[in-house]
Amino acid sequence: MIEVHGLSKSFAEPVLRDVSLTVPRGCLFGLVGPGAAGKSVLLKCLVGLVTPDRGAVTVAGETVTGLDELSLQRVRRRFGMLFQNNALFDYLTVGENIAFPLRRMGVTDEAELAERVADRLRAVSLVGFEARMPSGLSGGQKKRVGVARATVTRAEIVLYDEPAAGLDPVTSQKIFDLLRREQRETNATVIMVSSDIDRLLTVTDRVGLMHRGELLFDGTTDEARSSLHPVVKQFIHGEVEGPL
Amino acid sequence: MSTPDEETLSARVGASAFAVAAQVGGVAILTARLARRLFPPRVDGPELLRNLYKMGVRSLPIVGVTALFVGAIMVVQAGVLIRRFGAEGLLGWGAGFATVREVGPILIALMFSGRVGANNTAELATMTVTEQVDALSTLAIDPLSYLILPRVISMVVMLFILTIFGDVLALVGAAYTGQALLGVNVATFWNGLLEAIRVWDLATGLIKSALFGLIIALSSSHYGLTVTGGAPGVGRAVNASVVASATGVFISDYFSTYVLQ
Known part of the structure; x- marks a missing residue:
């Protein structure tokens, strides 16, 4: 509450x-x-x-x-949070951005990280975007990656x-x-x-x-x-x- | 009784003094907060390595070119006197003493400030205005430990190492320029240098370089983290950071020269 x-x-x-x-x-x-x-x-x-x-x-x-x-x-x-400006880390790929909160929580198994990143990308209709950099995304795509990152830790x-x-x-x-x-x-x-x-x-x-x-x-x-x-x-x- | 123009002038001077005091105070607070994170050390290892590489290895070419020309310029400036008095044996001492104690650390620090310090401010300011720094905080990551401390340590360490590298190249540049322009044998140059230069002279320049690195790191990080006003604010922050770093380098050089005599 x-x-x-x-x-x-x-x-x-x-x-x-x-x-x-x-x-x-x-x-x-x-x-x-x-x-x-x-x-x-x-x-x-x-x-x-x-x-x-x-x-x-x-x-x-x-x-x-x-x-x-x-x-x-x-x-x-x-907390999980999505910012108004998305706040994607521009030196990390899309996949690394989404995995970032999980890594900081101590998840180190690469297979599990990849699976959870892929699951989030499926949920926001961005399958296959793992290796892209945020600078190469449209505004809407950045927003969806932000949503994926905010929800990845549940x-x-x-x-x-x-x-x-x-x-x-x-x-x-x-x-x-x-x-x-x-x-x-x-x-x-x-x-x-x-x-x-x-x-x-x-x-x-x-x-x-x-x-x-x-x-x-x-x-x-x-x-x-x-x-x-x-x-x-x-x-x-x-x-x-x-x-x- | 003061005129309105005098009042306006004094108000501006007062406002400027307050603005400078606010920035100096901001840097002091940042320094204290970073110092707290050193005991026990809370530094992000991968970020430290990434910054050591980015700030150090990638600065080698620009520092190398700068240093070679610094050595050459010292010889060109000394050339007139060397020729007039026939003091070829003093060329190594003259060029070397000025280079390792003063000119090398200062010019390499200014190049470092322009390349690494400005880039650091721009990166941090962009991260601040796009809420990336806030995003780190909400992910329960301390931005000072994760972002700032690795950068400060990298700048201090790398400017120290780059100054050693730069000093060597500057002396090589001076030796070969002396041979080419003044006909002073390279061996004569090195003999003059090694006979007159003490370890303390070298240490003085290196202590200064670490101090300059700290000033550039703190100043560039402070302006990056306190930026306001979106994209135009990033430009203003970079400008202010470069000016503050250069001013800090010269002021600290003046006082450290007295202390390290």
Whole structure:
């Protein structure tokens, strides 16, 4: 379970304002909102990449905020994460990128590594891409390799920052279906940030909507669809007229 | 009472002083954090070997060419005086003393900064802005142990070794240039050099080279890790890193020359 209590963070201006949120174990939670709402910063606070000015993050009963670097490493072993920019290591091949988290976890059997890499590449429809370098991939292919790397360890908590950005509609739906399937198989706790609201709502259990650093809505997918909150209503239904 | 122009000037000077202090402080903090990872040593072995090769072996050609010409230039500059006073026997001492104590370490360090330091900043800055450094952290890998410490150790070790290599080539260049331009026998050059140069002179240059390597490594890593502003920020970081490294090399050379007299 992930619990966020009164989280606030400012850089030049406030990006998170008193955000509180609970994501139960095994829940696929969708986090949506317009650009610069603070969604990515919130994800980074959860893994201790950004230190909040106020508030606390608790992961499976352990408070993440205030931990030193070594203790944070222990907590981070629970996580898998896909970054908005994919964050593929550009000096490693596609296969090495996907195998990297496994090697760091101590998997040394080359046959097992190759099998698990091939399995992930099959899942994201990139069979045979093991030897390619990230610089030779399209944006969508990089995204899919990022998804493969984020899911290869079957972590108990997985954070996806825009997993389908830049992908065509068919591939986007495939990625969302894959992530839902993975989540059901592993019962992982997943938080997924996406602007593709229509597809996101087809796979999530709960949805949170952020706007200007505040969490304006937190509820089930059905509650989000029927919400009368003007910002939520406009965003969920893609209306042109409204407060956004 | 100060005029608005004076106030603007003093504000700019103050802001610049704060900016310099912030960068020096940043390098000091990075140094302390790296030092903590040395006791007990937490260095990624494969990364260390990869960087030793990339930074050292692949710098040999540029350092070799630089060193050969440094030796030759020392002789060309000394040639006028050597001829005027007929002091051919002092050519080895003059060229050698200046090369191993001062000119060799400085020029090789500047070449190293331009090639390896700038590349280090560009690589780290690109990794920072594309969230690769954050990705390492989320994979429970300490970026300082995995990325930075191997680079710092490699730069210190390799600049030290490259300076030895460069000193030898510079002296060879000086000896043969002396023979070609001034007619000073190579044996006379080496005799003059070996009679006058002490081990401490050689050690002074090598101690300086290790110090320069440390400054280039810390400066280039600091600017790489603290980059902001996407791709344009990477360019600014490389520029700032090269300037800071060169400035650091000259300032540390001045003080180390006093200390190592």
